[in-house]
Amino acid sequence: MKVKTQLGIALIAMMAATTLTAVAQNAGEATYKAKCQMCHGADGSGNTPAGKAMKAMPLTSPAIVKESNEDLIAVTKSGKGKMPAYAAKLSDGQIKEIVAYIRTLEKK
Numbered sequence: 239m240k241v242k243t244q245l246g247i248a249l250i251a252m253m254a255a256t257t258l259t260a261v262a263q264n265a266g267e268a269t270y271k272a273k274c275q276m277c278h279g280a281d282g283s284g285n286t287p288a289g290k291a292m293k294a295m296p297l298t299s300p301a302i303v304k305e306s307n308e309d310l311i312a313v314t315k316s317g318k319g320k321m322p323a324y325a326a327k328l329s330d331g332q333i334k335e336i337v338a339y340i341r342t343l344e345k346k
């Protein structure tokens with residue numbers, strides 16, 4: 239009986255963790271669409287008028303895939319070249335969620 243209960247608890251914990259990840263990803267997606275998509279495109283390709291004009295490289299390019307989450311968070315906070323800085327506009331949590339969402343684009 240005890241084993242069964244523990245198994246049940248483990249299962250519930252696992253399900254809760256999966257749901258939380260999904261929620262974070264959706265939040266990241268929403269923020270990305272609102273703040274980043276105009277330059278970086280829905281698929282991260284940078285294939286938008288603004289992205290092309292500013293030469294935003296695809297977020298799915300090997301050079302960026304190789305960078306750590308911390309690197310991408312740092313660029314998003316401080317900006318780079320024509321890329322605006324978001325430290326004052328987005329919370330650390332929001333930026334983390336966006337980077338998590340960018341990682342899902344890389345896998346497509």
Ligand code: HEC
Nearest residue numbers: 273274277292293294295310313314318319320321322336
């Ligand atoms: C106004 C257009 C614009 C917007 C909006 C924008 N970016 Fe960028 N982004 C750029 C440009 C241009 C570059 C290329 C910068 C360079 O390499 O000089 C870039 C580069 C990047 C890079 C790659 C940096 C690297 O390591 O080379 C990341 C990551 C990134 N942007 C994330 C974001 C995120 C996240 C958002 C939304 C919060 C966002 N960007 C919004 C224009 C934009």
